[in-house]
Amino acid sequence: xxxxxxxxxxxxxxxxxxxxxxxxxxxxxxxxxxxxxxxxxxxxxxxxxxxxxxxxxxxxxxxxxxxxxxxxxxxxxxxxxxxxxxxxxxxxxxxxxxxxxxxxxxxxxxxxxxxxxxxxxxxxxxxxxxxxxxxxxxxxxxxxxxxxxxxxxxxxxxxxxxxxxxxxxxxxxxxxxxxxxxxxxxxxxxxxxxxxxxxxxxxxxxxxxxxxxxxxxxxxxxxxxx
Amino acid sequence: xxxxxxxxxxxxxxxxxxxxxxxxxxxxxxxxxxxxxxxxxxxxxxxxxxxxxxxxxxxxxxxxxxxxxxxxxxxxxxxxxxxxxxxxxxxxxxxxxxxxxxxxxxxxxxxxxxxxxxxxxxxxxxxxxxxxxxxxxxxxxxxxxxxxxxxxxxxxxxxxxxxxxxxxxxxxxxxxxxxxxxxxxxxxxxxxxxxxxxxxxxxxxxxxxxxxxxxxxxxxxxxxxxxxxxxxxxxxxxxx
Numbered sequence: 155x156x157x158x159x160x161x162x163x164x165x166x167x168x169x170x171x172x173x174x175x176x177x178x179x180x181x182x183x184x185x186x187x188x189x190x191x192x193x194x195x196x197x198x199x200x201x202x203x204x205x206x207x208x209x210x211x212x213x214x215x216x217x218x219x220x221x222x223x224x225x226x227x228x229x230x231x232x233x234x235x236x237x238x239x240x241x242x243x244x245x246x247x248x249x250x251x252x253x254x255x256x257x258x259x260x261x262x263x264x265x266x267x268x269x270x271x272x273x274x275x276x277x278x279x280x281x282x283x284x285x286x287x288x289x290x291x292x293x294x295x296x297x298x299x300x301x302x303x304x305x306x307x308x309x310x311x312x313x314x315x316x317x318x319x320x321x322x323x324x325x326x327x328x329x330x331x332x333x334x335x336x337x338x339x340x341x342x343x344x345x346x347x348x349x350x351x352x353x354x355x356x357x358x359x360x361x362x363x364x365x366x367x368x369x370x371x372x373x374x375x376x377x378x379x380x
Numbered sequence: 381x382x383x384x385x386x387x388x389x390x391x392x393x394x395x396x397x398x399x400x401x402x403x404x405x406x407x408x409x410x411x412x413x414x415x416x417x418x419x420x421x422x423x424x425x426x427x428x429x430x431x432x433x434x435x436x437x438x439x440x441x442x443x444x445x446x447x448x449x450x451x452x453x454x455x456x457x458x459x460x461x462x463x464x465x466x467x468x469x470x471x472x473x474x475x476x477x478x479x480x481x482x483x484x485x486x487x488x489x490x491x492x493x494x495x496x497x498x499x500x501x502x503x504x505x506x507x508x509x510x511x512x513x514x515x516x517x518x519x520x521x522x523x524x525x526x527x528x529x530x531x532x533x534x535x536x537x538x539x540x541x542x543x544x545x546x547x548x549x550x551x552x553x554x555x556x557x558x559x560x561x562x563x564x565x566x567x568x569x570x571x572x573x574x575x576x577x578x579x580x581x582x583x584x585x586x587x588x589x590x591x592x593x594x595x596x597x598x599x600x601x602x603x604x605x606x607x608x609x610x611x612x613x614x615x616x617x618x619x620x
Contacts, residue, residue, distance in 0.1 A: 226547075226593040227586055230565050235586070238578035242383045244541060317448075326448035333447035335452055348460035355447040356457065363448040 161347040162354045173337025174358065181251045187323045188304025191255060192316050195262035196270075198257060203270025204296070217267070222265035229322055233257040237329050254326035262319055269315060273308035274300060315369035317363045322340050324359075334358060390576040402567030403588055406609050410550045410562055416489030417549060421496025421611050422535075427527055428497065429504045439497070443490055447494035459559040469561050483555035492549045499545055500584050503538035504530060543600040547593050554589075564588060600609035 162169070168178070175185015205217030224232065234299040241247050277300050285295040327336035338355045342348055392405035420442075447453070459480060463471055474482055507530060515525035557566040568585030572578045580604055 167438070176395065179582065226590045227550075228589060230554040231568075231582065231586055233581050234565070234569065234578075238572070240581065242579070266463065273401040321448075321450040324452040325555065327452070335450065335456075339456070343458070348456070351465070352453060352457040352461050356453050359449045359453060360445060364444060367448065 158347060158350060160220050161341070161345050161350050164347070167335045168341060169334065169337050169355070170358075173334040173355075174331060176276070176332075178332075180368065182336065183250055184320070184323050184333040186334075187251065187254055187258065187326055187331065188320045189332060191262060191323070192266075192312075192319055194255070194259045195266050195319070196312070198259060198263035199266025199270050201275045202267030203274065206267065206271050207274060210367060221264045221267055224261055226302075228260050229325055230328065231331035233329060234263045235324060242366035250331040252325070253329060254323075254331050258326075262315070265315055265318075266312075269308050270304070270330070271309045272311070274306035276307045295309070309377060310370050310374040313373060317366050320363060320366070321359065322354070385580065386575075386577055387580050387602065389577045389580055391570065393574070395571045395575070395581075395584075398567040398570055399564070400586060401564060402585075404503065405481075405561065406550070406553055406563040406592075409488065410553045410558060411480065411547030412485045413492060414546060414549055417492035420490065421500055422531070424493065425497040425504065426499030426531065428501045430522065430526070432477035437453060438567065443494045443497045445494075446491055447498070451487065451491050451552055452558060454487040455484060455555055455559050458487040458490075462486070472616040480556075480561050481560045484553070486559045488549060488553060488556065492545065492552070495545050495548070496542070499538050499541045500534060502541075503517065503526070503534040506537060514544060533609065534545055536609055537602065539604045539607065543604070546600075547596060550592060550596070551589065563596050 155273045167241050169315050172178035172180060172182060174184050176186030197340075202220060205213045206221065207219070233254065237253050240253060240256070281299055281303065282295055286300040291317055292296065324335040327333050327339065330336070332340075334355050339352045345351070390399070424439040424442050427435045430436060430441070462483070463474060464478065466474070490544060511533075512522075512525055515529045516522060520528065553563060554565040556563055557569070560566070562570075564585055568581050571581040571584070574582070
């Protein structure tokens with residue numbers, strides 16, 4: 155078997171611009187899915203995390219069930235759930251991008267919620283007492299005192315979770331979303347060069363995730379335990 | 381919403397059979413991959429902490445390369461790209477013994493092994509370095525010190541995060557459906573294809589996964605309490 159790296163060169167455009175970035179004739183793109191997923195997932199995750207810390211049972215219990223449920227189910231299952239249930243609920247089909255984005259936001263929010271909770275719990279109790287003593291409302295305390303400090307503690311875990319999410323977006327190719335993995339599959343169907351193509355996308359994923367994990371590590375050192 | 385529920389699709393026809401065989405395949409795949417992952421994880425995790433630079437570098441390369449690429453890519457790699465590299469005899473054997481299953485075992489095992497490795501490494505690093513020094517000073521060689529002193533302690537310490545990783549492995553086995561291993565998610569899809577009852581089929585699959593994860597977590601929690609080292613692990617609570 156001889157290596158033919160030309161296959162990558164010939165299809166580099168399609169693999170990177172269409173598959174990785176998401177510009178082209180198909181709806182797709184690893185980054186185009188990963189970035190909105192982490193942002194929206196984090197917004198939902200804040201509510202889930204706050205819900206788990208809530209003093210009211212009727213908020214805390216559903217939030218806990220949400221987290222435990224989604225952490226006990228494979229992501230592939232969640233993607234299929236959304237894929238089948240949205241047409242039933244909305245009585246209309248939505249594009250793969252919408253399906254994938256919904257699935258990732260819902261799934262990642264469970265994990266991001268745990269990060270938010272840990273971040274909030276890492277803020278010393280005295281901060282809350284002091285804020286209350288100077289007359290802030292509980293909501294004001296959360297917004298102006300606790301969350302800004304918690305956010306700083308969360309940043310390394312958030313980067314790590316983004317790496318996980320970034321790798322997981324490859325699963326969107328199962329429902330036909332044209333991400334980097336799907337693009338390699340499409341090229342491979344035409345060229346039959348699995349070794350070169352799959353190794354190439356492995357390296358692309360690796361370069362992104364490895365540099366992010368180095369960044370997470372340096373952040374951890376810099377932000378450190380204050 | 382005018383979806384008509386018909387739960388009987390789960391016990392009429394072949395659905396029950398399919399779910400059961402899917403469950404068995406999921407367990408077989410997970411167990412085989414778990415054994416491979418634990419073996420690779422222990423070896424590479426231990427090597428990452430030894431005082432020999434070349435061995436550390438090798439283990440680091442394995443961990444960083446396999447952990448940072450999506451499992452799905454590894455599935456395709458082991459299924460489509462690796463077999464042509466094998467000698468003729470092995471390829472023949474694999475093609476007649478379910479290539480997709482063994483490709484999935486390799487992909488899942490090697491990928492999870494890199495993740496187990498990180499867990500074990502942090503376990504070893506949480507043990508005071510003086511323990512290794514004391515073992516060597518008392519006349520053990522470094523391999524002996526790892527075999528008899530460091531690893532037995534580290535393996536007990538990492539039961540909670542190890543359980544977590546094992547559950548990840550079980551859930552990740554669902555990715556094997558992409559190379560048509562007939563595991564639980566695959567069979568759930570099959571029921572959906574034959575009966576057009578998506579919600580019922582997915583509910584069944586989801587509940588089986590939840591039950592599996594919960595029972596493993598319960599058993600491991602019990603083992604964790606039994607093997608806790610007094611003074612090193614606080615309480616028996618499950619750490620996420």
